[in-house]
Amino acid sequence: MSIEEKQQEVIEEFAFFDDWMQKYEHIIELGKELPLIDAASKDEDHLIKGCQSRVWLNAERSDDGNVIFTADSDAIITKGMIALMVRVLSGQRPEDIANADLHFVKEIGLHEHLSPTRSNGLVSMIKQMKFYGVAFQGTKQ
Amino acid sequence: MTGTETTYNVDRVRAQFPILNQEVHGRPLVYFDNAASSQKPTAVIEALREYYNHYHSNIHRGVHHLAQLATSAYEETRTKVKAHLNASAREEIIFTYGTTDGINLIAQSWGRKNITAGDLILISALEHHSNMVPWQIIAEEKGAQIKVIPLNDAGELDQEAYAELLQDEPKLVAFNHVSNALGTVNPAKAMTAAAKQTGATVVIDGAQAIPHLQVDVQDLDCDFYAFSGHKAYGPTGVGILYGKREVLEAMPPWRGGGEMISSVSYERSTYNDLPYKFEAGTPNIADGIALGVALDWMNGIGISAIAQHEHELTTYATEQMQAIDGMRFIGTAKEKAGVISFLVGDIHPYDLGTLLDQMGVAVRTGHHCTEPLMNRLGIPGTIRVSFGAYNTKHEIDRYIVALEQGVRMLS
């Protein structure tokens, strides 16, 4: 599935919720389900320090050269948001990641989580994901 | 509303704050982030409007009518602050941009002149970064040392440890009157007296005290006392630094420019007298005037009446919060003002803060600009609710429902 198709999938998934509570319960659930980042990657080198919550991000190449992201956070809502980002961007080609327009966040009504004033590490994480996309472009693994 | 609230008419107070009358995420706003900044009564908002509509002008230098009106309104605030703090002279009241600015002024002027290599600066474990970083900058520059007055488990400063630290004869002792993170009220008068005995200069960060306590700088006998307007129903961008006249007089200017000089040649200048020596450039005139209005507003209700009201709210909220499973109060000092800091189980403060916001309740989460304090307590941060003159028990009821809901969702 392309990044765009994944975004559409998320948008449809969130269309079922008719109040904020269901939406946040789902985010919390996604946060709990996010596969744990391996302990070796949960270090200073992978840390993105938000003022409010901390985020760890790791990127690897798969055999076909696509980028595999794993990530974690100490806050569960941040982690749920991370799960969405990972779902949309992980396994994609570096150039697609670098150029991705993540419009789904706005469409599911959670864009306030990407406001810099929240300082939860998410904005920096997305920047970092795209940076990996750029850095991996034209390289083989 | 029950009991003593009949004497304190919170509805009448509340009606003066137009901002409170709104919905956030479809719920009525409950504003419990007063320690970060309080809202403004119409009297303050009107003073700003009145100033810009009718008598804005640059102050001090003008012979014309508007300049005189603006100057006298601005200087009137200085007189009001002098009275409010019970300073002994108007010259001891310096306009700043806020607490942070005032403390930097002390560090850069008094500190640069008086701190030398090997000197000791004593700060408390409760300090806001604003009363920490300016001292670190000057300590690094001069090769001075910083030591920290430790806490006990209730979040009170350990007075025995303080007495011991004083034996090392610090040049400067800096602490807050009220802690923003935990609400602890420090025994400022006794701490100042003890520091004075060893000859130390004393700086008190009053940012969190001015909205809740009647402060008397002569009684405290501190050398400096700094606060911000915006935490005490006044505007942002203006604050006050009180300094003892003889201490201020011996200090060199910090910022150079207009207003702070008495004569200038291309080679050198002679500096203006107090307080203008420390007020370079066109000041924040409008907000300075409105700060005086805010103090009048607080005094009109009475600080002790406000404090009593807030105490009732704190007690009421604490009682109900106790019933929540896993509730951990952070900071249980005997003397507290207007703040409840807490954690629930292992729920991350950010998560709870986010859900409370969805339910219209504004709280603060995180380290509250007191990172070393949070490290000392072994926690990443807290959730903090803080009350002001306009908050009600009804709002607390709504907050408790939201809190229970949030905890349920995150457990």
Ligand SMILES: Cc1ncc(COP(=O)(O)O)c(C=O)c1O
């Ligand atoms: C205890 C304390 N000191 C200093 C400050 C800094 O105040 P300002 O940002 O207005 O300069 C604050 C504000 O959060 C505070 O609570």
